[in-house]
Ligand code: CA
């Protein structure tokens with residue numbers, strides 16, 4: 001929505017002329033004669049007044065019944081209560097102040113002292129008339145140009161973007177699930193344009209706006225696990241509306257952004273693709289922008305570095321009502337595997353192998369889409385790397401003799417030659433290549449295994465991007481393994497993830513854009529499937545990726561990667577397939593482990609994997625491995641954490 005609306009770079013600039021103190025007068029002039037189809041410029045009635053001089057910063061805090069404010073001159077920053085009494089003074093040359101309400105009466109304020117490049121954070125409780133300094137630290141990572149908060153109601157995180165002018169920004173996590181961090185941590189470093197001067201965030205849409213000098217305004221995603229891409233929202237003249245350096249930004253809604261131009265001082269309103277400009281002639285230059293949002297109007301306060309005129313511009317502008325997103329359940333990873341050596345979309349699908357006697361010596365296998373199979377121990381260290389080719393999905397079953405000895409079996413889909421790559425796993429956990437089985441696939445893709453509870457026979461289900469599934473029986477002959485195709489069936493479009501329940505003989509299949517199917521797993525069963533859970537764009541958002549099963553209280557649960565909204569969904573694996581839990585894997589800042597997002601494959605075991613995972617583990621591929629930015633890896637969440645949310 002935002003992308004469609006704000007990203008139009010209009011070739012049209014309007015100019016509001018003659019704004020006098022008490023007479024709201026606005027006129028707009030089309031300046032660009034080359035625009036053959038001029039867009040209509042919607043202007044809002046505006047009034048401009050000049051308030052007292054002397055403020056380099058002026059930020060009203062309209063929280064609760066009373067409006068406090070923070071103001072600064074060239075020597076100090078002051079907190080004033082609703083009666084205008086100074087409650088706190090802090091010496092220094094403060095260049096930025098930004099504020100974030102937290103609830104009806106409380107909020108947090110961040111400020112930058114420019115001489116020492118120090119960040120200050122205060123909590124204000126207007127009901128208790130209390131200000132508390134919670135952080136004061138020198139920022140060593142970069143010379144700070146601007147600060148902007150991001151409060152995600154859905155992910156229950158409060159963070160602060162620290163924007164540097166030399167191409168970088170830090171996202172500092174301050175609060176998670178209502179808990180303040182004793183030591184805030186940088187959870188993401190962003191690459192931003194070299195001359196970035198200003199930032200702003202719209203909380204509801206998770207939009208991070210960054211202004212690049214007089215050249216451009218960019219849109220990034222504020223979520224720490226979001227993709228890193230950016231979009232161009234507006235550019236400098238002659239192609240766009242920006243005609244001076246942008247020194248401050250304020251987001252009014254997902255589709256309404258205000259930019260303060262430094263010299264000549266003017267506000268640009270980017271409004272749903274339309275652009276208005278409001279000159280602020282009383283200031284030769286402008287530097288700081290604050291706003292209070294009313295139901296029918298927005299008041300902007302503009303000051304400059306010299307503390308010349310403080311101007312208040314009021315726009316009769318009704319903002320859209322926004323309902324914050326409901327909080328989503330969060331679980332925290334307690335272990336991550338070593339990063340893939342290559343960047344990009346490399347790791348795809350994990351599978352657990354349980355050691356027969358020692359849970360802590362169990363292994364996690366994962367496919368590397370470039371190279372082969374990775375094997376990790378329960379410390380997350382790589383213990384084996386089998387460079388057999390471009391593997392996509394992998395699964396494990398137990399108890400199939402190989403070369404005359406008992407072995408367990410892993411099978412992976414091999415894209416080099418559309419075959420099944422077999423691996424034998426001995427009792428010590430050594431993983432050995434054990435041959436290939438040709439398939440009739442054109443574009444082999446997803447895969448899962450099944451052991452028939454009645455016959456004990458081992459099977460592989462493998463799919464093709466066309467929607468074709470084939471079922472192979474794997475059996476031992478003369479010490480080697482061989483595969484025999486026993487059945488084929490189809491889903492209408494591209495599938496990938498699948499999982500079979502050995503005890504009930506049910507196969508679940510993800511059709512990436514459509515939903516989850518149920519088939520009977522037995523080799524001689526009907527090939528008619530049933531679409532049991534549909535992609536709905538809210539709970540289950542395409543692509544449907546990895547699927548896994550686990551038993552809880554004697555009943556099977558189905559867990560799916562809802563890749564399109566970076567979350568996971570647990571359903572009853574029995575009709576009517578009720579939704580049990582929707583959740584995310586969030587940042588474990590104490591352990592320095594980032595959250596998981598864009599997950600492809602996943603696995604779940606409810607058996608012990610040793611200390612910390614006594615109840616088992618939920619294992620996901622993380623498409624964006626951060627803290628620091630590295631190749632992809634897997635995140636492990638103790639199953640216990642999810643049991644607590646399910647009960
Ligand atoms: Ca991927």
Ligand code: CA
Nearest residue numbers: 496512543545
């Ligand atoms: Ca896929």
Ligand code: CA
Nearest residue numbers: 595596624625
């Ligand atoms: Ca991540």
Ligand code: CA
Nearest residue numbers: 348496600601
């Ligand atoms: Ca995949």
Ligand code: CA
Nearest residue numbers: 594625626627
């Ligand atoms: Ca990491």
